[in-house]
Amino acid sequence: SQQGEEDPQALSIQEGENATMNCSYKTSINNLQWYRQNSGRGLVHLILIRSNEREKHSGRLRVTLDTSKKSSSLLITASRAADTASYFCATRGSGYSTLTFGKGTMLLVSP
């Protein structure tokens, strides 16, 4: 069953601006992960946040998790044209159940 839902579906910004994407989910999770996909290629893992964590940073990425609202956000600071891609959140449920992906946010960063 589809769990994560990203918002917005598409986002267009200028280089140097920040990009924020949101993910909402329905049931309890063990962790939430963000992945990036360049046009039809394999997904690349960006960052993982566990259910007992509230915020995590990795380079220009900042992820927050609010388990009470069942939502997460991914912030990319100082965006570059090379950040143009689709971004997916994925949730891992209890035990080691299926990893469920959302439908993704398409980010376009214009020079």
Next chain:
Amino acid sequence: EAQVTQNPRYLITVTGKKLTVTCSQNMNHEYMSWYRQDPGLGLRQIYYSMNVEVTDKGDVPEGYKVSRKEKRNFPLILESPSPNQTSLYFCASSLLSGGAQSSTDTQYFGPGTRLTVL
């Protein structure tokens, strides 16, 4: 180089002709899985395996089979492909050690197989 490989990368076939998409990883990962990606639907998990000889259905297993006879390989089998299985398929693998609370719960994806069933 640590990687997940898939073959073939592109395949055009006809309805009913059995096919196999291979997946291999060289990272000694216990967990392997198959996804399909369709426009507007995102990625949906087909099957997954937590170890050799252990496989489980994902969200959309109908029309697919898998096997896990060796740790490194996880082929996807379409016994009688139909046009609604036209899709982009991804294989992925990850470590299981530490469980879902571990920071190692990271999926490594293959490059994808674009399948068209006529």
